Amino acid sequence: MKSSNNLHAIYVYGQPLGVECKGCGRRALDFADRDLDGFRADMRELRTLRFVCSKCGSREWAGWLFINATERDAWIEGLIVSPVDRSRPAF
Numbered sequence: 596m597k598s599s600n601n602l603h604a605i606y607v608y609g610q611p612l613g614v615e616c617k618g619c620g621r622r623a624l625d626f627a628d629r630d631l632d633g634f635r636a637d638m639r640e641l642r643t644l645r646f647v648c649s650k651c652g653s654r655e656w657a658g659w660l661f662i663n664a665t666e667r668d669a670w671i672e673g674l675i676v677s678p679v680d681r682s683r684p685a686f
Contacts, residue, residue, distance in 0.1 A: 600660060602637035610661040613670050614646055618653030622671060 605612055611627035625646070626634075646656045661667040 600641045600658070602634040602639050602641065604641070604660055606631050606634035606637070608660055608662055610664065610667050612641065613659030613661065613667065615657045615659065616648040616651060616653050617655035617657060618648060619651040621648055621650045622673070624667070624671060 605626060609631060611624040611629075611631075613622065614625050615622045641658050644658075645654070647654055648656075659670055661670065
């Protein structure tokens with residue numbers, strides 16, 4: 596994920612934000628149960644979002660944007676190992 600990505604990018608991709616704890620590796624999808632239309636034209640940078648891992652308490656996280664549900668589902672299952680183009684995961 597590029598540091599300049601913003602909430603509008605979540606709206607554009609139409610997928611929730613993948614959040615991975617840098618402390619313990621726990622993964623979760625944020626905004627999965629939210630109407631993403633609310634992020635249209637929201638230029639708040641993703642790096643400014645605050646997350647706390649419910650497993651280890653770490654506040655350090657890495658974000659993932661997905662171009663489709665297949666990428667999202669593979670990532671949550673742990674199949675994606677590295678980012679490509681600083682914005683999309685790869686297998």
